[in-house]
Amino acid sequence: MDGFLSMGGYAAYVWSSYGAAALVLVGLLVLSLTGLRRVERTLATLEAAKPRRKREPKVGPVPTASPATETAP
Amino acid sequence: MHRFANPARFLKIANAVLPWAAGLSAVCFVAGLYLGLVASPPDYQQGDTVRIMYIHVPAAWMSMFTYSTMAVAAAAALVWKHPLAEVYAKAAAPLGAGFTALCLLTGSLWGAPMWGTWWVWDARLTSVLVLFFLYLGYMALVDAFDDPARGNKAGNILLLVGAVNVPIIKFSVEWWNTLHQPASVFRLGGPTIAASMLWPLLLMAVAFQSYFFAVVILRIRAGLAARRVQTLRLGQAG
Amino acid sequence: MTRKRRRMMILALALLGLGTATALTLSAFRDNIVFFYSPSDLAAKPPGGRTVRIGGLVETGSLKRDAGGLTVTFQVTDTAKSLPVTYTGILPDLFREGQGVVAEGKLGPDGVFAATELLAKHDEKYMPPDVADALKRAGHPGKPGDVPASGAPVAAGEEHQTSTLRTNP
Numbered sequence: 001m002d003g004f005l006s007m008g009g010y011a012a013y014v015w016s017s018y019g020a021a022a023l024v025l026v027g028l029l030v031l032s033l034t035g036l037r038r039v040e041r042t043l044a045t046l047e048a049a050k051p052r053r054k055r056e057p058k059v060g061p062v063p064t065a066s067p068a069t070e071t072a073p
Numbered sequence: 074m075h076r077f078a079n080p081a082r083f084l085k086i087a088n089a090v091l092p093w094a095a096g097l098s099a100v101c102f103v104a105g106l107y108l109g110l111v112a113s114p115p116d117y118q119q120g121d122t123v124r125i126m127y128i129h130v131p132a133a134w135m136s137m138f139t140y141s142t143m144a145v146a147a148a149a150a151l152v153w154k155h156p157l158a159e160v161y162a163k164a165a166a167p168l169g170a171g172f173t174a175l176c177l178l179t180g181s182l183w184g185a186p187m188w189g190t191w192w193v194w195d196a197r198l199t200s201v202l203v204l205f206f207l208y209l210g211y212m213a214l215v216d217a218f219d220d221p222a223r224g225n226k227a228g229n230i231l232l233l234v235g236a237v238n239v240p241i242i243k244f245s246v247e248w249w250n251t252l253h254q255p256a257s258v259f260r261l262g263g264p265t266i267a268a269s270m271l272w273p274l275l276l277m278a279v280a281f282q283s284y285f286f287a288v289v290i291l292r293i294r295a296g297l298a299a300r301r302v303q304t305l306r307l308g309q310a311g
Numbered sequence: 312m313t314r315k316r317r318r319m320m321i322l323a324l325a326l327l328g329l330g331t332a333t334a335l336t337l338s339a340f341r342d343n344i345v346f347f348y349s350p351s352d353l354a355a356k357p358p359g360g361r362t363v364r365i366g367g368l369v370e371t372g373s374l375k376r377d378a379g380g381l382t383v384t385f386q387v388t389d390t391a392k393s394l395p396v397t398y399t400g401i402l403p404d405l406f407r408e409g410q411g412v413v414a415e416g417k418l419g420p421d422g423v424f425a426a427t428e429l430l431a432k433h434d435e436k437y438m439p440p441d442v443a444d445a446l447k448r449a450g451h452p453g454k455p456g457d458v459p460a461s462g463a464p465v466a467a468g469e470e471h472q473t474s475t476l477r478t479n480p
Contacts, residue, residue: 004110004111007121007122007124008115008121008122009120009121010120010121010122010186013122013125013182013183013185013186014121014122014124014125016182017124017125017128017129017178017179017182017183018106018110018128020128020175020178020179020182021128021132021175021179024171024172024174024175025171025284027171028167028168028171028288029284029288031167032288032291032292032295033291035292035295036291036292036294036295036298039295039298039299039302040295040298042298042302043298043301043302043305046302046305046306046309047305050305050308050309114439114440114441115439115440116437116438116439116440117438117439117440117442117443117444118405118410118433119405119433119437120404123437126437148322151318151322152315152318152319152322153315186403186404187403187405187431187433188403188405188430188431188432188433189401189402189403189404189405189406189429189431190403190430193346193430194346195346196344196345196346233322233325233326234329236326237329237330241333241337248337249341249344249345249346250345250346250347250348250349250366251346252346252347252413252430252432254411254432254433254434254435255434255435256435257435257436260435265434265435265436265437266436266437266438267437267438267439267442269439270437270438270439
């Protein structure tokens with residue numbers, strides 16, 4: 001176990017690398033998830049407040065793609 | 074290709090892919106970390122610092138993969154005006170910047186004990202630093218305009234101009250004398266890494282790649298929802 | 312369709328032009344982009360009193376430490392030419408005979424390169440120590456860098472020391 005932690009004397013370099021990787025990857029994941037939740041909440045409130053339009057079939061809050069307005073030609 | 078450009082259809086496929094990508098990433102990270110940190114041998118020259126490779130190299134590959142896909146998306150956005158292409162490029166950019174930062178940082182942590190320096194201005198290191206600035210520049214540029222369409226267009230042009238940097242990064246170690254060593258895996262004549270070290274490297278590469286797919290799907294969903302919010306707000310204002 | 316095709320043409324032409332311009336610029340500034348010169352480069356183009364970087368392999372058997380242990384002398388070789396180098400200071404962990412090295416300093420009138428900074432360079436080969444030992448026993452004493460998986464056995468470092476503007480698919 002000691003040998004594993006000391007990494008042949010290069011512990012500072014090896015473990016900082018893995019620590020940085022964990023920080024970057026987990027950080028980006030958390031930021032992406034919170035960003036997604038925030039915008040989905042905003043969208044839900046906006047759609048709830050919106051006066052009903054005929055062509056908008058109500059779907060769940062997640063697949064918000066709105067094919068009517070954003071379909072590629 | 075055009076088929077997937079429809080956001081609704083894309084979301085259907087993406088939501089089906091998401092749990093698989095996330096699961097694959099988790100499994101490969103566990104296996105890759107175990108092999109990389111515990112079950113693989115130290116290098117005959119570099120000792121245990123070789124384990125930095127299992128982070129550094131996948132991060133480097135992903136930094137170039139992400140940029141290349143963003144450049145393709147930029148071309149698609151400029152030529153075919155696919156709405157999804159711009160959403161993709163914007164969603165991928167922070168991930169690419171993260172991979173590049175990780176690559177530079179771990180490279181520094183590896184170079185300090187082995188090369189004897191944290192940083193040198195050789196062609197490989199400099200071109201990767203340029204890649205990092207291209208990501209940052211793109212992210213700043215798309216948000217710098219009041220009209221998002223103009224911001225996207227400027228960003229797409231920057232992405233395409235910056236694409237010349239990708240082959241420069243890849244071949245810098247062959248075209249010029251550099252402190253950085255040449256490629257070990259994607260080279261003529263096959264890899265020059267012993268199998269016991271190639272396995273953890275490939276597992277970590279798959280883990281990074283599937284992590285990217287899972288997170289970029291989340292980010293594309295957020296991007297599409299943000300566009301929808303924007304149109305709704307415009308509709309209310311008008 | 313025609314507008315899309317026109318946009319595609321413009322884009323392709325712009326990228327082609329950009330690529331060509333970049334390639335021309337890079338080849339024009341080749342001498343400034345290389346991180347170090349080989350001993351052969353230096354012999355062909357003497358640097359005078361300028362500070363330059365040289366790179367190559369530390370010739371096996373040439374490394375000598377002085378009594379104090381802080382000053383080392385060794386030969387840097389690119390297999391064609393070699394150059395004596397002296398350096399005083401802390402050596403990188405990877406510095407050893409048979410491995411790549413990059414030294415920054417000045418070429419003295421006596422033909423000895425006085426290095427002020429020394430960096431170790433490693434090759435693209437990675438393997439466990441026991442494999443390296445086995446290879447050594449099997450008769451690759453000078454160059455334990457040949458991994459069995461690798462197709463073309465190249466002397467460690469030889470490839471990049473002599474690197475010229477090679478094209479690669």
